[in-house]
Amino acid sequence: MEMKSKKKRIAILGGGPSGLFVYTRLVESGSNDFEITIFEKKKELGSGMPYSTEGANIEHITNVSDNEVPHIVSSMSDWIYxxxxxxxxxxxxxxxxxxxxxxxxxxxxxxxxxxQFEILRKTGKKAGIATAVHFESTITDINYDIKNQTVTVQTTKGSNHEFDFAVICTGHNWPIRYEGKVPGYYDAPYPPRKLIQHFNHPVAIKGSSLTAIDAIRTMARNNGLFEKDSEDNLKFKLNPESTDFKIMMHFRSGMLPAVRFHLEDSHLSNDSLLTKEEIDLHRKSNDGFLSLDFIFEKDFKEIFIEKDPEFYQRIKDFSIEDFVTDMMELRERLDPFQLLRAEYVQAEKSIKRQESIYWKEMLAVLSFAMNHPAKYFSAEDMQRLQKVLMPLISIVIAFVPQKSCEELLALHQAGVLDLVPVGDDSTVEPQNGGGILYNFVDTNNNQRVCIL
Ligand SMILES: Cc1cc2nc3c(=O)[nH]c(=O)nc-3n(C[C@H](O)[C@H](O)[C@H](O)COP(=O)(O)OP(=O)(O)OC[C@H]3O[C@@H](n4cnc5c(N)ncnc54)[C@H](O)[C@@H]3O)c2cc1C
Structure with missing residues (x-):
């Protein structure tokens, strides 16, 4: 049991990136009337899941650059020295x-x-903030005592710890269902070292997110070689022992996520966004609800009046539905790899010139701006958000890094990577002897069963 002290006792549960940001804000708060205890199931703080071997191999890259990372202590470009x-x-x-x-x-x-965590621990100590870190300490339960207003945290080590506040930062988890029972079946690609294997058969991937792209990159470099040709284009060649290796990427929409470009605003915030007061005022006149159309008008369309008047003229009369249809039209019409190549070229220009692709950046800003007030949407607006706007947002703000993009294009050109649109109701049936049956309806509305 922790000793009762006058200082507020704060627990940070999980010492990954979220834990680090909570810790940063506490250390920088200017006050020291609290003490902090961090519980981390691994042996190190900071890296969390995606930035440790649990979530990455050497080939995996971030999709944000230093200028997009919120302030911690030192910037990455300073730390690198x-x-x-x-x-x-x-x-x-x-x-x-x-x-x-x-x-x-x-x-x-x-x-x-x-x-950064280490620097902050020293800064905290100097400022009189005591920090205790419990490494290899997994939280198994948390109980809130309403009467005494305390939180009790239980760990695998069997100990109980009492706090005044606890912040849960335990992050990602990926349930395991068939992995280990069905040969060749992986519920998730993490930790990615398990995909460092030689394959001489087709491999099915479900989904087209950055996670899928990570898996593709790991498998590709273990079954072939990426090389630049004389014109500096990336090419891929299969190893002689992997000639039947092929990746079939199955996904609902048949669309690849969009390519990372130069972001103008480092922290994806914008002074022109609605303030809390403006949102409150609007809700008063709208039966307590926040209208999705209102936030789309104010936190998206109207931003272009000044920033990109031409684009504003194009979209000013669009409803959310019109806007999404217009933006998706090209994605639906073009072959996904043709579009990926075109977006790659456009994004390269944006990065070289340090010019944003403004409508995409503002869509990202809108999605962050909606996070907090989304609880005030009506049920109908919530459905429109999920069904109409989110599919576009999730494609656009995936920000596939350039290097990943180059490799996807090289793999496709080498005939090693193909896309299979599977519609909304596909199922994957793991087979006892290994492999899977993929049931889906293809683009011609035919029921298909693929054995992989
Ligand atoms: C593969 C992948 C790549 C990503 N890449 C990017 C990127 O490039 N750019 C970007 O902006 N975002 C990226 N993200 C988003 C990512 O979610 C965040 O960047 C970040 O990892 C979230 O941090 P977190 O601390 O909330 O969670 P996590 O990173 O999951 O960290 C949670 C921490 O809590 C610990 N923990 C978990 N359970 C317990 C427990 N019971 N007891 C004690 N400790 C526990 C874990 O060991 C870990 O250290 C990526 C996400 C994934 C999955």
Whole structure:
């Protein structure tokens, strides 16, 4: 049991990126009338899941650059000058060639986050904030005592700890259903080292998110070679022992996520967005609800009046439905790889010129701006958000990094990567002897069963 003290006792449950940001804000709060205890199931703080070997291999990269990461202590471009040389060598990173617009290997980003935690612990100590860290300590239960207003936290080590506040930062988990029971079946691609294998048969991937792209990149480099040709184009060649290796990416919409471009606003915020007061005022005149059309008008369309008047003229009379139809039209019409190549070229220009693709950036801003007030949407608006706007938002704000994009294009060109649209009701049946049956309705409305 923790000793009762006058200081408020705050527990941070999980020491990944969210835990780090909570800790940062507490250390920087200017006050020290509290003490902090961090529980982390692993042996290190900061890297969490995506930026440790639990979520990344050396080939996996972040989809945000230093200028897009919210302030911690030092920026990545400053930290890189203090990072151990042997660490940077592993990733072939030279500090004088690094800049804040570059995406980085996720494992290196994890080292950066871990280093930030260490600096903050020292800063906290100097400021009189006691921090206790329990490594390899997994939280198994949390109980809130309403009467005494305390939180009791239980760990696998069997100990109970009492606090005044607890912040849950335990992040990602991926339930395992068939993995280990069905040969060759993986419920999730994490940890990705399990995909470092030689394959000489087709591999099905369900989904087209960044997670799927991570898995593709890992499998590809273990079954072939990426090389630049004389014109600097990336090519892929299968290894002789993997000639039957092929990746079939199955996904609902048949559309690939959009490519990362230069973001103008580092923290995806915007002064022109609705304030809390404006939202409250609007709700008063709208039976307490926040209208999705209102937020789309104010936090999206009207931003273009100043920023991109031409685009504003194009969309000013659009409803949400019209806008989504217009933006999806090209995606639906073009072959996904043709579109990926076109978007890649456009994004390259945007990064070189440091010019945003403004409507995409503002769509990301809108999605973040809606996070908090979404609870005030009516049931109908919530449905429109989920069914109409979110599919476009999730495609646009995926921000596929350039390097991943180049590899997807090279794999497709080599005939190693294909896409299979499967509609909304597909099912995957793992087979006892290994492999799967993929049931889906194809684009011609024919029921298909694929054995992979
Ligand atoms: C594969 C992948 C790649 C991503 N890449 C990016 C990217 O490039 N850019 C971006 O902006 N976002 C990215 N994300 C989004 C990502 O969600 C966040 O960047 C971030 O990891 C969220 O941090 P978190 O601390 O909430 O969760 P996590 O990273 O999951 O960290 C949770 C921490 O809590 C610990 N923990 C969990 N359960 C317990 C327990 N019971 N007891 C004690 N400790 C526990 C874990 O060990 C871990 O350290 C990615 C997500 C994934 C899955």
């Amino acid at each position: 203090t990072a151990p040389a042997e660490l940077l060598e592993q990733y072939n990173i030279k500090p004088d060639q690094f800049n804040e617009y570059k995406v980085v290997p996720r494992l290196l980003f994890g080292s950066y986050l871990a280093a």
